[in-house]
Amino acid sequence: MTLSTITRATLMKDLRLEWRSKDAINAMLFFALLVVVVFSFSFDPNAEESRQIAGGLVWVAFLFAAVVALNQTWARELRNQVLDAYRVSPAPANSLFLAKAIGNFVFVGVLEALMTPLFIVFYQLRAVGPVWQLVPVAVLGTWALVVNGTFFAAVSIRTRSREIMLPLLLFPISIPAIIAMVNATTAILTGELSIRVWIVLLATYDVVFTIACLLFFEMVLHAE
């Protein structure tokens, strides 16, 4: 029984459950779509202006949508209290954490892949800088959101007002990652500045908090 087999089994189970119910992905997609539409009323989306603010816009939309998915991950485990079945088993807590974090990464990644064309269409986006650089920014940025998001979603299920608690805990901690993601994206779209320093920052953030989550998750899982 290794960490990876249980992680894989849990991940497959989560993907299967999501495939059957499609709760998280539907809610998330619709929510992000709403954000795109609502934002478009707040300013005049011409090409030049969009380019300046799209970085922030895109990530804010993803962030809010991700919260929907993150709340779903544990909500799924709380129905019928299935989480208790995991907790009484000898399976390591970190397998569960990794499975959940990877699962969320996949969900949010799918969302991003689907939403990006929408943004391009609605805001007439056209990057001036090297577009391929968006890939590492998206990967590192999404992991940054998802790793702490999964952790704090697990914390917030132990509180009274679960769904509200997650953003309250997650957003302040995520500020450095958000600054990095937004600025890197804007830099690529406008083609003005190098994104190297932001990539370094995101990578540091990812490493620091992945380690921290793995160290503390067991404690949080069994906090009752």
Place this chain on the structure above:
Amino acid sequence: MNFLYAAYAATWIIHISYLATLLLRYRRLRKQIEELRRSQ
């Protein structure tokens, strides 16, 4: 100059209102202790 007084006043208003909440909480606890005593 007015800003100076505003800042000093704000500082003490914040501190004093915090102390007031502490006092309130203390009173509430005292009341609970009384109730516990009576019930025993």
Place this chain on the structure above:
Amino acid sequence: MKRIFTVFALLTGLLLSYALYQALIVAPTEKTMGDVQRIFYYHVPSAWTAFLLFTINFVASVVYLIRRSSAADALAVVSAEVGVVFCTVVLVTGPLWARPVWGIWWTWDVRLTSTLVLWLIYVSYLMLRRFSASGETPVLAAALAIFGALDVPLVYFSIWIFRTQHPQPVIGGGGSIDPRMWHVLLINWAAFLCFALLICWSRYRLEVLKREVEEMQALEALLQPRGSR
């Protein structure tokens, strides 16, 4: 214990009045900013005190996770709460100084922004403590405190790069500072530290009392000899 507390409270009051006198009257008037600069004597000591309290919160959280001692947890709550109060003072006095000096209430500069983020993190910490339903609140809170502390350097760094990449309004100040001003500043810091200690002391006693009451309420039936049902 009660007498020491009273004496200490009186001394703190005296020290605070003396520091106020020093700040308003003794300290020399700054040449470019004028009297408004005196806000500095409240603003800076509050900031230092707040940072000190947040550091204490971090240490207490780590100690709690290692030893699981209730005292460490109580200290963590107290330091976070009082720290947020002092941090609020910093965030309120800051703009009141910035408006006349820089002409703007707020600028997204490194120090301001990271203080704001710090404040947000610790407010979320207090929220978690408030809303947590399980008996294991201290564990969750301690984990958040450690995450928050890990976040601080990243916050500072990210805002610093953000600021250096984007031009911003030129902010004056800096330069060397009159030694007499230093003197007044340190007196004020000492006064506010004593004041913080005083508040923490009362808040700590309140926290201990609260826990005792909760335990008493919870175990009431245990202390009483049970009657028939």
Place this chain on the structure above:
Amino acid sequence: MIRIAGLIKQFGPFAALRGITAEFAAGSLYVILGDNGAGKTTLLRSIAGLARPTRGSISILGNSEVRDACRDIGYMAHPSLLYDEMSGMENLRYFAGLYGISDDGRSENVIRGVDLDPALTRPVGQYSQGMRQRMSLARALLHDPKILLLDEPFSNVDYRSALEMVKLIAQLRDSDKTILLVTHQATLLEDVADEFVWMEAGQIVSRTRELKLLETR
């Protein structure tokens, strides 16, 4: 063998358990009775390692840390602890993986043991309450634990299925397992239980061999 000493469990200002000291021997079936809110479920959850004691200790088969004994504990809760969207077999296959059991034979046998068909592809959410309870019992038995903690196994189960379950539980007891069972339908177990434990306001107030003695108290 379970040994509990001075167990107190507090949820904030509310104490669910107020000092429990008890021993439960192997090869016996204990039926825990009591009104709602008496702390029965919290007691089972504490023994299962789901709720950490505020004070006091629990030792299971000589392990003072409950988590170390988790392979020997089978826990059936009031909710099903199953994923509604997956079939019974899919559920058990996943949970077997958590215990490092990789062959499906074990899961199939356990499902047959509770009188269900492993080939059933319907998701558990569409089962009748009785079937779900039995599947839930199967999940608890999956890793052949020495200690069984059953929380309301018969709720909403029709009388005949309940009798079947009682028979199964009696067999398990005879194979030297320690069984703690919380229920409101004590009469079902009158003939097979070894001891009845009455809980009230977070404490054990009496233990008897005969259910009748409890009722006349």
